[in-house]
Structure formats: C-alpha cells, structure tokens
Amino acid sequence: MSAQALARTRARHPEAIAEAAARRTRRRALIGESGRLMIVAADHPARGSLAVGGRQFAMANRLDLLERLCLALSRPGVDGVLATADILEDLLLLGVLDDKVVMGSMNRGGLAGAAFELDDRFTGYRPRDLARLGFDAGKLLLRIDYDDPASLDTLEAGARAVGEMAERRLPVFVEPFLSHRVEGRLRNDLSPAAVTTAIAVASGLAGTSAYTWLKVPVTDDPDDMARVMETSTLPAVLLGGDTHGDEEGAYERWRKALQLPTVQGLVVGRSLLYPADDDVAAAVDTAVGLL
Template sequence: MTRPAAAGVADLVRLRAHRPEAVAEAAAARRRRPLLGPSGRLMVIAADHPARGALAVGDDEMAMADRFGLLERLCLALSRPGVDGVLAAADVLEDLLLLGALEDKVVIGSMNRGGLAGAVFELDDRFTGHRPADLARRNYDAGKLLLRIDHGDPASLDTLHTAARTVDAMAARRLPVFIEPFLCHRTGGGLRTDLGAAAVTTSVAVASGLGGTSAYTWLKVPVTENPEDMRRVLRASTLPAVLLGGEVGGDPDGAYEKWRGALRLPTVQGLVVGRSLLYPADGDVAGAVDTAVGLL
C-alpha cells in the first residue's frame, strides 16, 4: 500500500484529531497532472458509494462499510500501472490525501450524495458533497454529479435545476464536471434504472444540454442492456464520455467484453469503475484492475 511516513492507515484518526489542517496542507502540496495523460485515455476508480449509503457489493450488504479495508483496496488499485485517478466523496479523498496516495493522480470530487439509497427522497438528490468552490480550493481536478430523472417524480426537476447551475459554476472555474445520467422509475417501492437504448440516449441528450455552456462537461454513461446499441446511444452527443463500469455480477468476462466494444467508440475516452474492481469475486484487486486497464 502507498503511504507516507507521516501517516499510515492506523494513524489517520490521530492525525485528523490533532492536526486537521494537515488535510489542506496535503491538498496544497499534491503533485497534479493533466486530466488526460499521454495515452489520451482515462482509467478512474470510483469509491463514492458509501456517502450515499450504498454499501452493498453483490450479496454482502455491508461490504464497503469497513473504511480501513476500503482504503487498503483503493491504495492498491491506485498503485497499479495505468490507473489515472479516483472519484470519491470528501472524507475518502482526504483519507487518501493523508496517505499520500493521490500524488500525480486525477482527483474527482463527488458532489450530490443526498439521494440516499432506498430513501423515499432518493430522487431529491441534494448536493450535500463537494461544492465547486471546495474542489477549486483543494486543487482537485474535476467534479462528478449524479442525474437521475423519473418523469413521474417532481423531485427530479429540483435535481435538474441544481445540476444545471452546478455545471455553470464548474465552467466558471474551468473545472471539468462528469455527469452520470439515468432515466429511472419506481417499481414495488424500489428505484430501477432503465438501461434500454432509448432511455440512455434520452438521458445523454438531457445531460448534454445542462447549463449555459457545455465546454467543461463530460458524460459518465452506462453500457446499455444490448451493447450493440451503444454506437447509436453515443451519437446523441459530441461531449467526451467515460463508461460507467457498474457491478459485473457473476460474469466478469462478459462485462469486460461489453466495455471493450464500447471503448472503441469515438466519444469514449475511458472507464470509471468501482465495486467490481475493488471487490472482485476472486478477491484479486490487482488482477481485476490490471484487466480493466488492459481494455484501454
């Protein structure tokens, strides 16, 4: 695991309690890099799930609840060749800063985490995480927002409006913002995302038009149920896109093949993958990460 002499995982609580200013110091001193490196591709590890109360991986409902274990997995993933950076909420990013794991990495702050998983207010997705000013102050490289739209839920309009103003605020600071759009609907009390071609195409079109400028907007797009539809889906926008990995279930090889095909499309610049790489079924984090990097 990557860690500086000043702080190992077991020392984080002590450092946070006695020297909270260490977070700002580490952020100011971090070595930065361009969003896209020499390869022109982007491989990012996602770990913003806990801030929305989404702790499950497969059948284990509390898999991501062990913060020390998550940090070890993240540090291992970030140390692998070809991994460009990480997407997470403030607490996880600051842990990684204190561990020295974010040097020369792309750091993307997660912004709206208020739509807690399973809550009745899940689609009233308040921006309870990073603000654009926070990202700029910490010298982070980009932000990410989740845009879930249910045509039958008025709360979606509030999320749309806030997302649009956030796009404006990020562009004013010349900070890229990754929008992760979905069309959703409630079934039996639970929220379900529609990964059909028409729904994903519509969500891409809506996300691309948010705000007064799209100059700094990227898309974070799921692979459709039928991967053959992705070429048509991604013709809905000229904005650069990364693929949302999602969970691969019991068929990682099938998921990798879907990603491989979509990565050939002209607007796709890379992958953002979280739980399926950090918690692979065989336990081999390094192997899962290396396989995903190889797809690029």
C-alpha cells in the first residue's frame, strides 16, 4: 500500500483502523515459543527524535520507515513492535500485525531538546486505549533529573499509568533513566550507579508491580551489568539504543547481558531499522540470533 493509498483510506474510511484492530489475530502469550521477546521499536518520531547516527532526518520519511518495519516484522524470531498510534495504525492497515505483540508508546510529551523535556506528559496511548484496541502492552519513558522539579510530575503520571495498566492486566514496560543537562542538553547517565538507582525507583512505582517490566540500557562492563540487574526481580528487556557505529561491540554487550537471570529479551529500534550498511534483514537476524 502506497502513502497515497494510506492517506486515502484515512481520509475516506477512518473507521477502517478500528476494524483492522478488531480483526487482528492476537497471540495468546506475551512471550512465545522461543521463551524470549524480540521487539522492534519505532516510537522516536513522536518525540521529535528523527536522527540516526549522522542522518538528521533519517526517520522522517514515513513510507521508508514503514517499509523497514514491515521487513523487520517479517523476519523469523521477531515478536512485535513498539510505536505510537500513527505508526501502529498504518501497520494495522497494512495487515502486518497478526500474531505480533503490539506495544503502544504512552508518554511522548518530553520533546527532544525542549525546555520542558523532563515534564514527559502522557500524550500517546492511555491504558484504556490499549485495552479498547486489544493491544498487548504499553511502554513509558521515565527520566529523572534531581535538579528539575518537572521530574516529579513525570514520576506521578508514570505511577498512575502503571496502576491503570495493572487494573487491566496489561504489561507495561518502564524505561528508567537518571538524567541531567549538559550545556542545556539532556543526557542520560548510563553509569552503573545511575542505572541501578533508576531501576530501584522504577520498580517501586504504583500500588503493584505485578504487570511491570523494565526496559534497561546495557552498561559497557558485563560485570557492572550483572550487578545492576541484581537491583530488581522484575522481568526486563534490554534497550538497544544507537550503536554509534560500533555494531559488533553493541551485539557483544547484548549477548552477554541476555545471559542474566531477569533479562527476557531485546527492544531495539534505530540500530536495526537503520544499520550502517542499510541491510535491515541482516541486522534483525543478527539480533534475533543473540536470543
């Protein structure tokens, strides 16, 4: 389906999106036969984060992004996708979400580079939206800057979302960071101490953690990563992030971290959808092979 065809359907038959969601074949369990979870992430554009490596607007071409996502979702071992409503609805219309884990991105209000970036409001999916559409999980970003009072609003909203997801028995993946500003730009602290603290805070959100998963970055040192993951018994997936050109190094760090007891899989976006050699299938297959 072309961009023109998608736009035509949206303009003339907007009800087709809900109908496609209702027809979608859902998988019975979040984790399939492999015992692992492999999710491709594409929720970056809604936060104004369009760059990949040195390409400033790599993710701005929507049809190109959809083609890459469709290719990734077609590869063996890929369980599903994480994205915002606009992207997931396009994928529904394209008919590629049957038997896939569909994970909705919930808070995208902390726009990249904005003065209000830490006031990361829930401008995406709400728990009731995910339940209504029959989707399988949600994801929220939780960045905490001890010097920015807006972080408290994000913490409170995040706790409320975790509770509301648990009421509907829907898994919610919390991606926690301790953050700070460097020359006006927000930076996530990936030191073992910071990641440990962020995990501890995220694990205690809301009145129950029964449906909470963690989505955590991989530290450079495998020994550090092992100690970091001792902070919680919650199931976790590894955040892929940008490899900054060192794909082999990133794969090796993921492979070692996947051996830790609470780690259940990978959620990777830009590094698989926009690899340096532009071979999406090969990048996805390599990541799946690590599982």
